Amino acid sequence: MEKLKTLFKSKADQLSAEIKDILKEHGTKKIGEVQLAQVYQGMRGITGMVYETSLLDAQEGIRFRGFSIPELQEKLPKAKGGQEPLPEALFWLMMTGEIPTEEDTHALSADWAERAKNIPEHVFKAIDALPINTHPMTLLVVGSMALQTESIFAKKYAEGVNKKDYWAITYEDSMNLIARLPAIASYVYRHKYKNSETIAPDYSLDWAGNFAHQLGFDQGSFKELMRLYLTIHADHEGGNVSAHTTHLVGSALSDAYLSFSAGMNGLAGPLHGLANQEVIKWIIEMQKTLGTQTPTGEQIAGYVQKTLSEGKVVPGYGHAVLRKTDPRFSAQQEFAKKHMANDPMVNTVWTIYETVPPILQSLGKIKNPWPNVDAHSGALLLHYGMKEYDYYTVLFGVSRALGVLASLCWSRALGFAIERPKSVTTENVKAWIKGEDTIWE
Numbered sequence: 001m002e003k004l005k006t007l008f009k010s011k012a013d014q015l016s017a018e019i020k021d022i023l024k025e026h027g028t029k030k031i032g033e034v035q036l037a038q039v040y041q042g043m044r045g046i047t048g049m050v051y052e053t054s055l056l057d058a059q060e061g062i063r064f065r066g067f068s069i070p071e072l073q074e075k076l077p078k079a080k081g082g083q084e085p086l087p088e089a090l091f092w093l094m095m096t097g098e099i100p101t102e103e104d105t106h107a108l109s110a111d112w113a114e115r116a117k118n119i120p121e122h123v124f125k126a127i128d129a130l131p132i133n134t135h136p137m138t139l140l141v142v143g144s145m146a147l148q149t150e151s152i153f154a155k156k157y158a159e160g161v162n163k164k165d166y167w168a169i170t171y172e173d174s175m176n177l178i179a180r181l182p183a184i185a186s187y188v189y190r191h192k193y194k195n196s197e198t199i200a201p202d203y204s205l206d207w208a209g210n211f212a213h214q215l216g217f218d219q220g221s222f223k224e225l226m227r228l229y230l231t232i233h234a235d236h237e238g239g240n241v242s243a244h245t246t247h248l249v250g251s252a253l254s255d256a257y258l259s260f261s262a263g264m265n266g267l268a269g270p271l272h273g274l275a276n277q278e279v280i281k282w283i284i285e286m287q288k289t290l291g292t293q294t295p296t297g298e299q300i301a302g303y304v305q306k307t308l309s310e311g312k313v314v315p316g317y318g319h320a321v322l323r324k325t326d327p328r329f330s331a332q333q334e335f336a337k338k339h340m341a342n343d344p345m346v347n348t349v350w351t352i353y354e355t356v357p358p359i360l361q362s363l364g365k366i367k368n369p370w371p372n373v374d375a376h377s378g379a380l381l382l383h384y385g386m387k388e389y390d391y392y393t394v395l396f397g398v399s400r401a402l403g404v405l406a407s408l409c410w411s412r413a414l415g416f417a418i419e420r421p422k423s424v425t426t427e428n429v430k431a432w433i434k435g436e437d438t439i440w441e
């Protein structure tokens with residue numbers, strides 16, 4: 001994809017020069033103050049990294065290169081006859097800051113289809129080697145780690161490469177990995193749940209459309225769901241666990257395969273991406289306990305109290321940064337209204353949405369009582385018959401590759417340094433409080 005590569009390089013050179021000037025003139029300016037509580041509580045709100053591909057506003061939600069999700073739905077090129085944006089177009093946007101033409105988008109689909117061919121057999125054998133009850137996220141990580149044998153960055157670095165060329169080999173690795181992920185992820189699904197009956201790719205389709213096909217879901221609107229799903233889950237600025245982990249590991253010049261796999265291990269945590277499986281698991285358990293598929297708001301309220309009294313979180317609600325309903329939740333709700341307005345599980349998700357926020361708000365300690373992206377996605381997948389909810393985070397992971405790998409390309413092109421923030425011990429903190437240690441000053 002020479003056009004994308006050349007455009008990316010010209011944008012990166014331009015930004016690199018601007019950053020040099022900014023740092024020369026303003027490098028010593030302070031951008032905030034850090035409170036002790038922030039240091040203990042997950043570094044919340046501390047600005048500590050630059051991440052070009054998207055930016056999160058607490059009230060408005062995510063913007064990708066300045067575009068909100070409804071704007072992406074309107075402006076990004078679509079599949080033939082489709083209404084949802086193509087994720088490859090979002091990747092182009094994140095790489096260049098420009099909305100691609102239809103022609104460029106379709107050329108990128110074709111480029112990824114070509115790169116997806118001839119995945120080495122050992123990748124699938126590595127997945128096969130694990131017990132069948134292995135979690136699908138572990139299988140995804142094992143598959144993408146096994147593919148690291150193909151890293152051009154690792155090979156060229158071992159041979160000796162000029163640091164000016166890191167970006168180009170990171171770009172090639174990222175493009176190859178993204179192209180091949182649907183094949184690996186669909187293999188995980190078919191191997192684990194469908195007796196290893198795999199489905200041959202249809203490379204005439206776009207990246208998300210073919211992924212739906214290889215999973216075994218060929219209904220027209222499932223492909224549309226995948227296009228939307230893989231677009232909206234792609235990026236959420238740099239501080240979330242999967243993006244930050246990929247960025248951190250990448251800062252050691254670990255290649256795209258190592259960095260992405262590390263990020264996926266973070267996505268597999270229940271407070272992050274795994275929340276999408278936890279939501280459906282929680283709803284199914286609630287339905288069983290209450291003996292109904294369509295609990296009332298009152299019944300749900302009682303179940304939420306039970307969950308809280310057991311010291312558990314209500315999955316799909318809350319966020320470290322957002323303070324309103326996640327626009328990714330709203331985009332999925334709109335999709336459901338269009339395609340499955342009477343689905344009982346979808347309706348239950350909506351009743352939960354009416355019921356949960358006031359309860360969480362009343363506790364007084366939860367900063368954001370509103371739903372996040374994970375509160376809705378499972379119900380959409382269930383509607384099409386994808387019942388294996390422990391697989392859901394893998395779909396999130398395939399999408400997240402777009403954002404974190406576009407950002408890795410940017411980090412290499414801008415020559416970002418190895419990450420190494422300062423830590424202190426509580427002994428230091430106690431001494432600092434007494435005025436005996438000035439470690440932070």
Ligand code: HAX
Pocket residue numbers: 240270271272273274275312313314315316317318319320321365366367368372373374
């Ligand atoms: N249910 C119950 N309690 C919750 C809660 C929820 N949904 N959300 C927050 N809280 C609690 C916290 O556990 C914390 O309790 P303690 O003081 O007793 O430790 C308190 O409220 C304050 O937390 P906060 O400042 O509002 O939230 P954090 O920034 O610490 O955490 C989380 C943000 C998303 C991890 C949190 O809201 C949560 O656990 N939500 C449920 C899990 C979930 O949906 N995760 C997915 C988030 C989106 C994402 O990354 N997707 O991939």
